Amino acid sequence: MRFNIITIFPDIIDSYTNESILKRAKEKNLIEVNAINLRDFTEDKHKTTDDAPYGGGPGMVMKVEPICKAIQHVRAGVKAQDFASRQAVILLSPQGATFTQKKAQEFSKLEEITFICGRYEGFDARVSEFVDEEISIGNYVLSGGELPALVITEAVSRLIPGVLGDQESSVEETFSKSDNYIEYPHYTRPEVFEVDEKKYSVPEILLSGDHEKIKKWREKNAQKKKE
Ligand code: SAM
Numbered sequence: 001m002r003f004n005i006i007t008i009f010p011d012i013i014d015s016y017t018n019e020s021i022l023k024r025a026k027e028k029n030l031i032e033v034n035a036i037n038l039r040d041f042t043e044d045k046h047k048t049t050d051d052a053p054y055g056g057g058p059g060m061v062m063k064v065e066p067i068c069k070a071i072q073h074v075r076a077g078v079k080a081q082d083f084a085s086r087q088a089v090i091l092l093s094p095q096g097a098t099f100t101q102k103k104a105q106e107f108s109k110l111e112e113i114t115f116i117c118g119r120y121e122g123f124d125a126r127v128s129e130f131v132d133e134e135i136s137i138g139n140y141v142l143s144g145g146e147l148p149a150l151v152i153t154e155a156v157s158r159l160i161p162g163v164l165g166d167q168e169s170s171v172e173e174t175f176s177k178s179d180n181y182i183e184y185p186h187y188t189r190p191e192v193f194e195v196d197e198k199k200y201s202v203p204e205i206l207l208s209g210d211h212e213k214i215k216k217w218r219e220k221n222a223q224k225k226k227e
Contacts (some may be wrong), residue, residue: 001160002032004114006050006070012146022154025163033153041069043124050120059121067116067123073131074114080184087112089111089131090152092145093122096134099152101175103135107152108159115152180225184218 005013013035017023025031036062038045042065050060071089078087088107092115097103107113116123116131128134137148157163158170174183187202194200205217 001030001035001108001110001156002112003153003156004034004036004074004112004147005146005153006036006038006074006114006201007117007144007146007149008038008119009117009144009146010210013150016150017153021163022157025157025160028162029156030160030162031153036074037072038066038070041066041073048086053121054205059122061121062118062123064124064126064128068130069115071116073105074112081121087114088116088133089116091116091123091128091131091134092118092126092138092148093134094137094139094141096136098139098178099137099148099155101147101155104152104155104159107156113152113156115149116143117149175224182223182225184221 007013013033017026022031022033025224026033038049042048048063049066050062053059053061074089075087090108090113116127135148135152137151142148164170172183175181176183187206191207192199192201203217205213208214
């Protein structure tokens with residue numbers, strides 16, 4: 001699966017995806033991450049990607065032309081009907097629909113996703129005419145779309161077969177069955193952890209070796225997410 005991330009800070013993307021799980025997924029050719037420099041789609045000598053807002057007010061606004069050209073570059077050569085079924089262009093915005101595990105599962109079926117990362121006050125409103133969806137990673141405002149693009153890239157990549165070492169680990173995970181499903185609790189050594197004269201023990205059933213009972217205990221202890 002290919003992730004295109006259109007940004008004025010491509011190094012942020014390379015720095016994160018060149019470590020850990022995403023690095024291994026790239027090396028195994030399970031994913032491709034292209035950090036696309038928005039400045040490559042400008043035409044003036046200063047490579048301008050933002051300008052002052054019409055009507056006045058604070059901050060700068062991301063210009064529509066370079067973003068539109070970058071999207072056309074990504075879409076070049078792909079037939080419109082193929083694009084709709086296999087690819088998506090996502091505008092990252094705190095005003096968009098909230099990203100969920102269900103959305104990650106939906107995205108993981110695509111062949112290619114392109115993210116547009118904003119900065120400053122956000123985008124010229126006309127940018128939304130050229131994208132498929134607007135997505136937010138939560139009800140808070142960050143300074144740029146790079147972290148949201150990486151959050152979504154990682155959540156989607158984990159669902160691609162072979163990306164995780166043990167494929168089971170994304171099957172039972174929190175949100176895997178529904179938006180309010182919480183995975184059962186995990187424990188590892190030591191059996192008893194002691195601090196300030198208080199003992200914290202691992203539930204005995206997990207030490208029993210009885211797989212059927214352990215399975216039932218885990219089902220019982222998987223919870224609904226607190227609101
Ligand atoms: N002025 C905008 C508003 O009030 O909606 C906020 C702009 S924000 C400072 C700059 C950029 O960061 C946005 O254009 C978007 O790309 C990204 N961003 C910030 N928070 C985000 C979030 N929660 N989800 C997705 N993208 C976000």
